[in-house]
Amino acid sequence: MGLFLKVLIPLLGLGLAVYFYSGPGNFSEEMLRGKRVIVTGASSGIGEQMAYHLARMGAHVLLTARTEAKLQKVVEKCLDLGAASARYVSGSMESTAFAEEVVKEAENIWGGLDMLILNHIGRSFFDFFNGDVDHVRKLMETNFLSYVAMTTSALPMLKESEGNIVVVSSVSGKVASPFVAPYSATKFALEGFFSSLRHEFIIEKVNVSITLCILGYINTENAVQMVSHIIKEAPAPKEECALEIIRSGALRQRELHYPASTVTPTLLLRDLAPEFLDGLIRNNMRVENIKRPPPAQGSGH
Ligand SMILES: NC(=O)C1=CN([C@@H]2O[C@H](COP(=O)(O)OP(=O)(O)OC[C@H]3O[C@@H](n4cnc5c(N)ncnc54)[C@H](OP(=O)(O)O)[C@@H]3O)[C@@H](O)[C@H]2O)C=CC1
Numbered sequence: 001m002g003l004f005l006k007v008l009i010p011l012l013g014l015g016l017a018v019y020f021y022s023g024p025g026n027f028s029e030e031m032l033r034g035k036r037v038i039v040t041g042a043s044s045g046i047g048e049q050m051a052y053h054l055a056r057m058g059a060h061v062l063l064t065a066r067t068e069a070k071l072q073k074v075v076e077k078c079l080d081l082g083a084a085s086a087r088y089v090s091g092s093m094e095s096t097a098f099a100e101e102v103v104k105e106a107e108n109i110w111g112g113l114d115m116l117i118l119n120h121i122g123r124s125f126f127d128f129f130n131g132d133v134d135h136v137r138k139l140m141e142t143n144f145l146s147y148v149a150m151t152t153s154a155l156p157m158l159k160e161s162e163g164n165i166v167v168v169s170s171v172s173g174k175v176a177s178p179f180v181a182p183y184s185a186t187k188f189a190l191e192g193f194f195s196s197l198r199h200e201f202i203i204e205k206v207n208v209s210i211t212l213c214i215l216g217y218i219n220t221e222n223a224v225q226m227v228s229h230i231i232k233e234a235p236a237p238k239e240e241c242a243l244e245i246i247r248s249g250a251l252r253q254r255e256l257h258y259p260a261s262t263v264t265p266t267l268l269l270r271d272l273a274p275e276f277l278d279g280l281i282r283n284n285m286r287v288e289n290i291k292r293p294p295p296a297q298g299s300g301h
């Protein structure tokens with residue numbers, strides 16, 4: 001098992017990485033100059049890093065998240081880095097009305113849109129599922145429905161510009177792991193919806209690309225804080241991850257696997273040897289570090 005993880009998986013990954021990275025045409029940062037881009041979940045983590053890359057490339061950025069103070073700082077830094085323009089709208093993606101409002105704002109300020117980067121996620125937990133159905137519904141609204149709502153509102157503008165939709169998903173949207181049941185469900189939903197939409201775009205000759213980004217463990221503050229005591233694997237860097245997402249969107253790739261060396265082999269094993277993969281996933285975790293609630297006292301049963 002150890003040898004498999006350390007040698008075979010990276011080797012297989014390397015070969016497949018070459019295949020997946022050689023998308024149509026070459027990427028140049030010039031491709032983003034003057035482009036009008038919405039980035040959701042841009043106040044921290046990967047979204048914040050994407051905003052900085054886009055700014056450096058000379059794009060117009062419209063950033064969104066809930067925390068206004070953080071967005072203000074990110075916008076300031078984007079202007080320093082050379083963004084063609086940088087603004088924010090703050091609010092919660094729990095409501096599809098807010099999701100639509102963000103797209104309206106892009107229409108008002110730019111009169112069009114080139115790239116829609118859907119990246120935000122609502123707060124969840126890394127633990128046994130506790131039966132909280134309302135949490136699952138809320139997370140579905142934040143992580144999935146708002147993506148659908150923004151795509152729907154932005155589609156007329158994206159058709160006009162022959163632009164890009166970039167959906168940030170996860171290995172957890174392709175393969176299940178323990179302790180992320182609600183989160184995983186929202187990410188699986190994204191794949192179903194956006195892959196169906198991609199077919200329809202082809203049938204109707206709509207020239208808008210859809211890129212699904214399948215990310216492994218990334219070193220954002222929130223992720224590291226939540227899982228570093230449980231996941232044995234080292235996280236990949238958020239800066240490089242953010243650049244790869246922008247690149248894959250601009251190149252109109254169908255999927256991004258990042259880091260490819262672990263994500264691509266994981267996805268291959270999913271269909272070839274699912275039980276073996278499940279074992280590897282559980283082996284990659286220090287399950288004993290999940291805090292179980294103490295058994296209920298004096299309930300009388
Ligand atoms: N980090 C990782 O290991 C992995 C991450 N991913 C994916 O990458 C993407 C980014 O993750 P990461 O950078 O780690 O996440 P972060 O937790 O760092 O950032 C999440 C962003 O979403 C915003 N947000 C949170 N709740 C809401 C809400 N209700 N409405 C609107 N915005 C909200 C946050 O800002 P605010 O709180 O101000 O609203 C923040 O800007 C996600 O789609 C995630 O699923 C995939 C695989 C692994």
Ligand SMILES: CC(C)CCC[C@@H](C)[C@H]1CC[C@H]2[C@@H]3C(=O)C=C4C[C@@H](O)CC[C@]4(C)[C@H]3CC[C@]12C
Nearest residue numbers: 170171172177216217222223226227262280281
């Ligand atoms: C065999 C391995 C290569 C594959 C297993 C990879 C697993 C363990 C990786 C793949 C995707 C990862 C999660 C993710 O997508 C996003 C988040 C949100 C963040 O706020 C908290 C951390 C969390 C739950 C990550 C936890 C670790 C996950 C499950």
